[in-house]
Structure formats: C-alpha cells, structure tokens
Amino acid sequence: MLKRVHFPTSALPYLLVAPQIIITLIFFIWPASQAVYQSFLIEDAFGLSTEFVWFENFQILFEDSQYLETFWRTIVFSAAVAVLSMGSALILAAFADRVVRGATTYRTLLIWPYAVAPVLAGALWVFMFNPTLGIFPYILEFIGIDWNHYLNGGQAMTLVIFAAAWKQIAYNFLFYLAAMQSIPRSLIEAAAIDGAGPVRRFWDHIFPLISPTTFFLLVINAVYAFFDTFGIIHAVTQGGPANSTTILVYKVFNDGFVGLDLGGSAAQSVILMILVIAMTVVQFRYVERKVEY
Amino acid sequence: MASISLKDLVKTYGDVEVLHHVEGEIQDGELIVIVGPSGCGKSTLLRMVAGLETVTSGEISIGDKVVNKLEPADRDIAMVFQNYALYPHMSVRENMAYGLKIRKISKDEIDRRVKEAAEILEIGAYLDRKPRQLSGGQRQRVAMGRAIVRNPQVFLFDEPLSNLDAKLRVQMRLEIRKLQQRLGVTSIYVTHDQVEAMTLGDRLMVLNGGYVEQFGTPIELYDRPATVFVAGFIGSPSMNFLPATAQDGTVALGNGAVLAGGAQASGQITLGVRPEHLVQDDAGAIRIIVQMVEQLGANTLVHGVLEDSETEFVASVPGHVTAEAGTLMSFSAAAEDLHVFDVTSGKRIEA
Numbered sequence A: 001m002l003k004r005v006h007f008p009t010s011a012l013p014y015l016l017v018a019p020q021i022i023i024t025l026i027f028f029i030w031p032a033s034q035a036v037y038q039s040f041l042i043e044d045a046f047g048l049s050t051e052f053v054w055f056e057n058f059q060i061l062f063e064d065s066q067y068l069e070t071f072w073r074t075i076v077f078s079a080a081v082a083v084l085s086m087g088s089a090l091i092l093a094a095f096a097d098r099v100v101r102g103a104t105t106y107r108t109l110l111i112w113p114y115a116v117a118p119v120l121a122g123a124l125w126v127f128m129f130n131p132t133l134g135i136f137p138y139i140l141e142f143i144g145i146d147w148n149h150y151l152n153g154g155q156a157m158t159l160v161i162f163a164a165a166w167k168q169i170a171y172n173f174l175f176y177l178a179a180m181q182s183i184p185r186s187l188i189e190a191a192a193i194d195g196a197g198p199v200r201r202f203w204d205h206i207f208p209l210i211s212p213t214t215f216f217l218l219v220i221n222a223v224y225a226f227f228d229t230f231g232i233i234h235a236v237t238q239g240g241p242a243n244s245t246t247i248l249v250y251k252v253f254n255d256g257f258v259g260l261d262l263g264g265s266a267a268q269s270v271i272l273m274i275l276v277i278a279m280t281v282v283q284f285r286y287v288e289r290k291v292e293y
Numbered sequence B: 001m002a003s004i005s006l007k008d009l010v011k012t013y014g015d016v017e018v019l020h021h022v023e024g025e026i027q028d029g030e031l032i033v034i035v036g037p038s039g040c041g042k043s044t045l046l047r048m049v050a051g052l053e054t055v056t057s058g059e060i061s062i063g064d065k066v067v068n069k070l071e072p073a074d075r076d077i078a079m080v081f082q083n084y085a086l087y088p089h090m091s092v093r094e095n096m097a098y099g100l101k102i103r104k105i106s107k108d109e110i111d112r113r114v115k116e117a118a119e120i121l122e123i124g125a126y127l128d129r130k131p132r133q134l135s136g137g138q139r140q141r142v143a144m145g146r147a148i149v150r151n152p153q154v155f156l157f158d159e160p161l162s163n164l165d166a167k168l169r170v171q172m173r174l175e176i177r178k179l180q181q182r183l184g185v186t187s188i189y190v191t192h193d194q195v196e197a198m199t200l201g202d203r204l205m206v207l208n209g210g211y212v213e214q215f216g217t218p219i220e221l222y223d224r225p226a227t228v229f230v231a232g233f234i235g236s237p238s239m240n241f242l243p244a245t246a247q248d249g250t251v252a253l254g255n256g257a258v259l260a261g262g263a264q265a266s267g268q269i270t271l272g273v274r275p276e277h278l279v280q281d282d283a284g285a286i287r288i289i290v291q292m293v294e295q296l297g298a299n300t301l302v303h304g305v306l307e308d309s310e311t312e313f314v315a316s317v318p319g320h321v322t323a324e325a326g327t328l329m330s331f332s333a334a335a336e337d338l339h340v341f342d343v344t345s346g347k348r349i350e351a
Helices: A012-038 A056-063 A065-098 A103-115 A118-129 A135-142 A153-181 A185-193 A198-209 A211-228 A230-236 A248-258 A262-287 B042-050 B092-102 B107-121 B136-149 B166-183 B194-200 B218-223 B228-233
Strands: A041-043 A050-052 B004-013 B016-026 B031-035 B057-062 B077-080 B154-158 B186-191 B203-208 B211-216 B240-247 B250-253 B258-260 B267-273 B286-295 B299-306 B312-318 B328-332 B338-342
Touching (some): A012 A262, A041 A262, A056 A065, A065 A248, A103 A153, A118 A153, A185 B077, A198 A211, A211 A230, A211 A248, A248 A262, B031 B042, B042 B154, B042 B186, B077 B136, B092 B107, B107 B136, B136 B166, B186 B194, B203 B218, B211 B228, B228 B240, B228 B267, B228 B338, B240 B312, B286 B312
Parallel strands (some): B031 B186, B031 B203, B077 B154
Antiparallel strands (some): A041 A050, B004 B016, B004 B057, B240 B250, B240 B267, B250 B258, B267 B338, B286 B299, B286 B328, B299 B312
C-alpha cells in the first residue's frame, strides 16, 4: 500500500471539481433520471392525467412487432454503416500512407467531410439523389435502375447508409492513418525484403498491427450509427417510406414528439441508454486494453 | 554467394547530393564494413544495395546481375535492421519462416531450415514466443535467424548492435563474425563504431560527407590512412595532429622542435602521430606540458599541450605513469610512425 500524502483539508479541491459535477448533474444525470421516471408513466390521450404503471411501457414495447423490427433494422443499418465507412477509410488510409507527393493536401481534403453537419450532409445527398432533379438517378437510369427513395424502402435505406457512412469516413480515416504511421517503417521494409508485395504486406502486417484501432472504431462507429445519424435520417427520409428507415433513435423522436406517446418514447430512450452504457463498458473493458496480437 | 560491385553511385534528395560517385568491388564471401560518422550516407548506401532507396545514377550489381531496378524481394538479400524490425504479431518461428512461406517453400523444408538456424543461434527454446517476450540480445538473434534461414546471396547489416549494452555488443560482434565466416555469405555491415568496424571487417569503407575516404583492410587504414579524416577516425584514442613544416627529410613543429621523417614533403604540412607510437624519452623532441593523466591499467593516457603552443596532445604510455599537472614530459616517435598530410586537401603524402 502506498501511503497517501496528507494535505490539510480545504474546500479548494471541491470547488475545482464543482463546475464539472454541476454540468454532469444538470445536463446528464437529471435528464436521464427524468427519462427513467417518465418511462414508468402513461399519459391519457389529452395529456390531462398521468398514471404510474411500472414496467408496462417496456412490456408494450417488447410485444410490439414494429419495435422489434426497428431494433433489427437498426442493427443492419449500423453494421452496414460501420463496414462501409471503415472499409472505405481503410482503403483511403492505406493509399494515403503510401503517397509521397501532395500527402498533406490529400489528407486535408479527406478530413473535410467531418466538418459537415449531419443535416447538411443529409441535404447534400437528398439533392444528389432527388428522383426528379438529382444527378445520380439520371445516371442510374442508364444502367436500368429506377431510383426513387421516396417510394422504395430498400433504396431509401441504401441512401441513408451511404450518407451516414460518407460522413464518418473522415473520422475513421484519421484514426487509421495515424495507426498506420505508427508502424515502424523498417518493419514494412523487412517484409518487402522477405518478398511480400504491397497487398500481402497490408494483410500480413499492417492489418493485424492496426487491429486495436479497428476494434476502437467499431465501437465508435456503432455508437455513431445508433445515435448521431438522426440528423441525416431526418433530412433525407424522415424515417420513411413506411418506416423503412426508422431506426431506434428516430423512433424515439417519432413516437415522442409526433405520436406524443411520451411514456413509450421515454422507455425506448431508457433502452438506448442501457445500450450505450453496455457499449462503453465493452470499450473500456476490452478495447482500451491493448488488443492481443 | 556473390560479389557486389558499386559503380559510380550517386544519390540525390532533391537538389542535395548525399553520395558522390561511390566506387567499390566486394569479393565473394567478404565482410565489408561501411563506417563513418552519422549523416555520412552509410545507411543510404546500404539501403540502396537493399533496394529500399532508388539509385540516382550509377550501377549496383550483385553477382553479375545489375539490380538497380529490381525490387528488394528479387535481389536475394537479407537485412538485419537496427531496431530488428521483427513482426510483433508473429511468433519467433513465424518471423523466421515468413520469407520462406512467401517463396512457397515446402513446409518440411521450412521446418528444417528454421530448426537449423535456431540451433546455430541457440534460440530453439524461444521459437513459440512473441518478440516482445524476448530480451534485446534474443531479438537480435531472431533478426539474424530471419536473415540466415533465407540462405541469401548477401547479408546487409544496418547498425545491428547499437541497441545492445556494451558487453552484449562485444559478444554478438564475435558471433556475427563467426557466423559470417562459417556461412561464407558476402556481407555489408554499417556502423559508426570504429572498434566494431576494425574487428569485424575484412575491409573497411570509410565514408565522410558522402565521399569514400578510403577502402581497405583495417591494418591498411591504421598504418597508412589516406586522409586526415581516416587517420582521426580509425584508432582510439585518435591520432594527434600538429601543424608543422617539412624540409629535407625533417619536420619542424610549431614550437621549433625538429623530428626526423616526412621525406617527400616540403613546406606546410599536417603531421599526424598516434598516441600509442609515442615513446617516453627524456631526450625526445616532443615536449608536452601535462594537464591530466588517465590510468587505464595496462597503459596510461597522458593528456597535455605541446610546449610553447596550444596544440592538444595525447600520448599512450604502457604501464603505470604518474605525472603532476604542469610537469613537462618528453616523447619521441620513429620516423615510420609519422604520418604526413597535405594541409589543404588533407590527403596523405607518402613518406
């Protein structure tokens, strides 16, 4: 046991941490506890009375096939966004790592999309893919694809996945590039002398050596797809057509503020809260620790 | 097994020329040490042979094949890096087998070769460990093992011992030498340590500022250094240099002392004399005011300045010598131990 150094007790340390604690209490703990409390209430249709019902809201949710569908859809959406954006970022980073001339320009340009707000990113994609005005539906028509994400649920989902993934590429790219550049040059040179070509070097050495980054990004991207894509979906499809792009976080908004089922909405956000806590635990437990290779 | 030839090699980075017309022939089975201070271009030269740096102009051949345009993998070389560059995610066995696996050598053959190399290097017990579970010396051996299993035509060593402690360095130095002689593989070894260079190399290439100062056996370099730079770089403690005037087979030092030697030279010269060639001699012409004495046991280093001048001077005297600071000591040196260099070019003037 290390002996603690004893200082005379004073109010100063408490004063110094107070702002952080106050912010956490007001903006995180209080709303979260309100959500938990709300999730135990059911309001009547006119908002005149509320009834405390314990877990009835949750029970209703898990018996609702629509909610379970949304759950499943969210998982598909998140997986697709993570794979797409991480895959693209990995390829771009692998090339950026090899580029000698104009490397800074290349990197700067790749980082830009990260500065675009989600709603703006969504708006960009809406314009590009507008069935009547957009450039992409025009091009797609030549290869026989009739694009209309206002009517076709699959296409709508594809569009929000692309928009969400596109926005996250810059972030993933930065982390991948940093990870690749931390691999000692001589290691790659040794592999080259051993006879490994660029592709082989990537899969045999670079990819395994950046696996800690991959795990880290996997969690970050999952959290991103679960929660931060609200703006994109709201701008592009508003959850439609026929709920085909409604993911959990969008359903919270929709049920709460459009459907005015505050109790149900609160129950959903409590579930999301538990999910975030679980993911954070996973990250701290397994990812922060160096991945074994 | 192969000879290596470097013809008129030039390397530039942008507008800066870092290697200037390097020439050299390396015989089959020889161990050549490229030695020089940091930034002299020695690693660049090695990396050019390895194919990790492009050749600006000139020609590198291994065997009778010009390899300028060949990928490192196609040059049939193996390299040991300063930081060992072991693959951290692979076991020792996988590290050693990697190059063979890529070359699609049969599994039995790989196992046989890895086992053989592990036996030679005494790392058989660690084959299933990861590099991070090994000590510096063991990693060094694995890096060597990775080079020898490939059975290449040429070994390249890029300061492989500089991360080891002094004792281990001496031990590994001997082992590298023994191993190289046993396998008879042509090798190029880069170091900045002149002791390592002298003990390891069949021949030494001394590089300074991208120029080859001298290329010869260690004894040639010691006995007949071609330039002031080589004379100062080879030997420890390094050679004393004194401004002097040569005339009619004698050399007059700045303070008026006259020595016999330097037959072919006349006029202003730089005189070089090694500390260990100075003989304590009360009638000697080289008189030093002692500043400090270092007792090394077998011999004693006497540091001082030449009488009536500010030229610093070191003499190495066998046995134990004690002298108070400020006392006068006299030394003489045989004529054949005096090295005479041109003042401006720094080149040796043959006696």
